[in-house]
Amino acid sequence: MLKEPPHTPPPRQAAEPVPGTQIPSMPGGYPFLGHALQLRTRPLEFVQELRKHGDIVAFRLGTRDAYAVNHPDLIRQMLVTDAKNFRKGRMFEKGRLVARNGLFTSEGDFHLRQRRIIQPLLRRAHIQQYTSTMHQIAHAQVDTWREGQEIRMDRELFDLALATVTRVLFSTRLGEGRSAAVCRSLPVLLEGLGRRAVAPIDLLDKLPTVMNYRFARALAQIRGVIEDIIAEHRSRPAGSEDLLAALLAARDEQSGEGMSDEQVYDEVVTMLIAGTETTAGALSWACYLLSRHPQIQRRLQAELDAQLGDRDVGFDDLGRLRFLHQVIAETLRLHPSTWMLMRSPVTDVALGERVLPAGAIVLFSIYALQRDPSLYPDPDVFDPDRWVPGRTAQLPKDAYIPFGAGIRGCAGEQFARAEMAVILSVILRRFTLQPATARPARPIVRLIPMPGAMPLTVRRRPHGHGIQAVR
Ligand code: HEM
Incomplete structure (x- = not known):
């Protein structure tokens, strides 16, 4: 109990x-x-x-x-x-x-205009369509896990969160090289920004230190990946309905002008940063907490089994999975991003x-x-x-x-909630999570408190083989 x-x-x-x-x-x-x-x-x-x-x-x-x-x-x-x-x-x-000058950092009327363009694409009507891609991505990755395998859950979930944002919002498959580049550079950038925000003097940013050199290199790597994403998208035939297509097609109500290439870049880098490590961190903490509270994990698995039968989770199921939402809410209380x-x-x-x-x-x-x-x-x-x-x-x-409040509150809240619910369901339908080490996780605080190295052992559930993919 x-x-x-x-x-x-x-x-x-x-x-x-x-x-x-x-x-x-x-x-x-x-x-x-x-x-x-x-x-x-x-x-x-x-x-x-x-x-x-x-x-x-x-x-x-x-x-x-x-x-x-x-x-x-x-x-x-x-x-x-x-x-x-x-x-x-x-x-x-x-x-x-x-x-x-992306959505996270811009101010005033400019921010409001950008928010009016971007927010609808991250709302419920679109989430319904995104859920099946989220499911496919999670399903493909989790099905590579083997019984008894020790998994670096923090890395695995970072990869999943990155693949979800880039495939769902930009219709891009990054591939191993570019994923690894983002995986290496994003933590360096977040650490650098966190350090600069609380630095006692501004000059520290400008000194030729190793940390500042690593920051500049990470920025150049991310820039390269994002420029590739935008160029690939532009070279595709019209018809895609993702967030990047909407940014490229957006017109100012008064002037009728489109967004400059620089502004499209700013919004894409914002989504990549705001939408990857946040969700990856929350998912990692959820898996960690479940592995340390086996009764809660069993109760959640029982809810998933009872509500889904032999199906995997789909958009219409999300509203019914009450205990899953309680687990997510409590994780985000203890470990807000x-x-x-x-x-x-x-x-x-x-x-x-x-x-x-x-x-x-x-x-x-x-x-x-x-x-x-x-x-x-x-x-x-x-x-x-x-x-x-x-x-x-x-x-x-x-x-x-956990998602802030008011006009600067999280634009991706519904996206993140759906993503977390889908990924946790896919994992816990197939596997039970166990701690691989007795050492408790210690948050590493960059801009976002991340769990650090988190090895978990995955145990295949006896009936987890027969799950049908969602239609
Ligand atoms: C568990 C996941 C997430 C958490 C806990 C979270 C949390 C937050 C918080 C607290 C803010 C407000 C910052 C402030 O008031 O200064 C914020 C803003 C924002 N978030 Fe999230 N976020 C998450 C996932 C996402 C995702 C997946 C996306 C995009 C797909 C996203 C996009 C944004 C954007 C664009 C803003 C800036 C909004 C604005 O200023 O208009 N977030 N987020």
Whole structure:
């Protein structure tokens, strides 16, 4: 039996605005570095310490003042109700080195226009059609696994997530060479961006260091792969209905102009970065947690068997797999794909009882929020039953935001949810996952906390051979 969680505690109230109130400061900063060292060397612990110092707490990045916002109502104000008063801030300015003016990093009216073009292609109507390709890709890869094989699950799921984004959204098969290039370069880029976002001084980006050289090389490799994808797509006969075709065909409502080649590149690199390591990380954590909680794994397999019979999962099944969605929800609570995000007020903004100055560096951590013991009892326990309908009624609206919220919330949420559900179903219908080592996984924090090397042993399920592919 799963441990019954205590009732959700009553929500914390955000304070009333009292402009001018002093913002508490985080102790423990170093001269010149401020708290940059803590953010760099033990980021997940540090964002949780920041949370313990109040709803808003001041700290320093080098000699610059920065603020962490920890209360769900205040985070909601930044992301949703007062979003027009915030830009995306320092982290995303650094992100422009890679994603330039793509959907993740662009601002204002330009961002809205691009979002109007891209968002519909990642919504339900298209997901229905994407699900069968997602299934084919997962099926082909998982069927190569052998009974008792030890699998580097983190790598396997990265390959699957990369193949899914490139085949579904760009109708491209990368092949081994280009997949390996992305696999090598993406982590280097994410690590470099994470480092730059919290660096105490900007100059560090520009020095001729080994790390900066590796970053530049990784960027050139990704650029090469994306230029190939776009060139291949352009050389195909018209008729493809994927996201890249829509980007190439899009016209500005007023001027009638199409997107420049540079802009198409920016959106493709954005989708590749936003859509690969995020989903791969979430899937890896889900497999890891299931391997460590055999009862939960068995319960999930029982649901899949009961709902699907001898078929594999299809789009119409997704709504019925309630426990699967609870497992995904709980995985994304414990291991959200972004450990910290940033914003910057465009004008002085009253947030709760404090005022944040225009231009400030403002950090919020979905990781710290979703492990807050005042919101989630036993916050570090993996308990998918927290998400039984009705149990979460007491949670403040934005206490759970793995996909962010508001106009800058994740454009690929429905895509990612469908992809995770399909891949987990395909794996767990055929195999039971067991830890291959007793060593617990330790998150490696780049821009996205990844599980690091995660070997799992796969055990073929006795009736897992007779599954019919989805029609
Ligand atoms: C488990 C998987 C994923 C998680 C947890 C996730 C999470 C997030 C979060 C938290 C944000 C908001 C960032 C902010 O507020 O600053 C975001 C934005 C975004 N995500 Fe995702 N994401 C996932 C998968 C995907 C996928 C598969 C795609 C594309 C196919 C995607 C595309 C984007 C884009 C384009 C944005 C920027 C949206 C904008 O600013 O308009 N994401 N994501």
